[in-house]
Amino acid sequence: MTWPAVPALSTVTERLPLIFPEGVENRQYCIRESTAKTVLTMIYCGAIHGSNRWIRPSQVVDMSDTQLALSSHAEREAWCVYMHSNKKKERSPKAWYAVNSREQIRDENIARGLIPNQAVIERPGIPTTSSRPKYALQPEFSALFDESIQGEFLAAAISDWQLRFLSAAAMARATIIRNNAVASTDRVPVVFPSGSAITLAPGESSRITKAVVEQFSRYFLVQPAVLWLSESANKVIDPTLVHALHLHIDQSKSLPDVILVDLSPASGDILVVFVEVVHTDGPISQQRKEALEAIALEAGFETEHLAYVTAFSDRSASPYRGLAHNLAWDSFVWFASEPVNIIMLRSDSQKKLSQLR
Structure with missing residues (x-):
């Protein structure tokens, strides 16, 4: 099973506001830094729908810059296996977030932001209270963070994804807001x-x-x-x-x-x-x-x-x-x-x- 390339956090952070324009429902949950780190953790773990890999919110809060730097396929696989095991985890002193932040990751970033806007898929058949990993990126959404795609090609890819996956109401709102913002220096x-x-x-x-x-x-x-x-x-x-x-x-x-x-x-x-x-x-x-x-x-x-x-x-x-x-x-x-x-x-x-x- 292939592993996706891991982009820089800055790439994810910069692209999320382009993918989710003003007017998108619960946009604030889709574009903040903790959401960028949620998306980045999913990519690091290869949690792309169709790969049979999934994450749970605790992986986002336990991720660290140190772990992210361990980028070989074997290192990524070993970390995911360890995080999904029942062994008591030793948290990195440089972990991104406190343990009690996982509810915010789950309830806001994922449940209110990314899932309703068709960026994340929830694994079916897993009870709400289960600790089993159950979240993965929608494949076309994850492709938008490919750093080899730049400029007009990136703009076209984002536009295509928005037309296919964002709701008509969201796109209508986004269009009106964008049109209202044009020529802001004009009377x-x-x-x-x-x-x-x-x-x-x-x-x-x-x-x-x-x-x-x-x-x-x-x-x-x-x-x-x-x-x-x-x-x-x-x-x-x-x-x-x-x-x-x-x-x-x-x-x-x-x-x-x-x-x-x-x-x-x-x-x-x-x-x-x-x-x-x-x-x-x-x-x-x-x-x-x-x-x-x-x-x-x-x-x-x-x-x-x-x-x-x-x-x-x-x-x-x-x-x-x-x-x-x-x-x-x-x-x-x-x-x-x-x-x-x-x-x-x-x-x-x-x-x-x-x-x-």
């Missing part, structure tokens, strides 16, 4: 539902704002209009609409990034949607929601005709993961990378489900 054109347009300053916040105006409004409102839009270089207000709705918008107040309205006669009363665009901070927390409601009541709105939305770039992005616990109940969360989907934070006070109303 961002935004077309309103009315057909008028403005340009915003370069940056991630402007790209999320563009998505809110052009996509969110189209998917979730029947007859959308932009009442207010604010960013560093622009304060856009529709005076005709404000006058027609008999509203008072005090621009000295701490207004949200975007205020949308749904003017659809078929929907009954007008719906007003306060949207906070979050790139780093500033979601609709409970305190922020109460402040916006106070501004709305002063402006002439009614509570039952208000909705609150926090807009992020993507579910996997750090701003959402870091701020999710601050989001207000009875508000919505929307992601530019998944424009047709929305999260509703529904409290017990909400007696029935509906659309944004």
